[in-house]
Amino acid sequence: MGRRSVRAGWLVLGLVLVGLGFVGAFVPLMPTTIFLILAAACFTRSSSRLEAWLLNHPRFGPGLRAWRAEGAVSRRGKIAACLGMAVGYGLFWLTVRPGLWLGLAVALVMAACALFVVSRPSPGGRDGV
Template identity: 50%
Template sequence: MRIVFLCIGFLAVAAGLLGIVLPVLPTTPFLLLAAACFARSSPRFEAWLLNHPMFGPPVKKWRENGAIGSRAKTIAIIGIVSGFIIFVVTVSPSLLLGMVVFAVMAGAATFILSRPTA
């Protein structure tokens, strides 16, 4: 299982790196997954991630008290609202599909806003 967790950790880091440049792909959830996988497979890579100057602070804040930084919250909410507007304008979904997508995005936004602010 160590190898499986290690591979998932590296894939999650790669996805997190893609999330830096792709606006629809979140970075931090993938880094949290990577940290969890590295904790089960490689203390060395876990320490690298936690001590990384860019990636470490949000992971540490999450581990300490489930907190999300105010800047990250703002960017996430703007991204969710923008994504929904783009979806509605470009796809012209049926009312049912629009409501389902809205409910999922509203759920994500509610979760983000309910977390403590770091």
């Protein structure tokens, strides 16, 4: 497979991820940021113009740049992510009615994800949730 087709593949994947990210901005409980972080990585390999557009986007750019530069998540982002996970787990519990072990397994995975998000530094080195 040629270099041009690989680059086109990264571009298509980046566009799909941007689409998912924008859907997530409007659909409750669907994540936005992770899709846009992955899209920016795809655009790094395929389109510097689209990468710049995403990194300079007025709404999403600051968070993406903070993640890229410092692996940082804003306090507001941490709160939103943890609340989203808690609501998502609550909906899972109420609608699926999982058994004890499945419920605990999902709770542990979500708790680990929440711990990861909360453990990230805040932009500019400001600590705390």
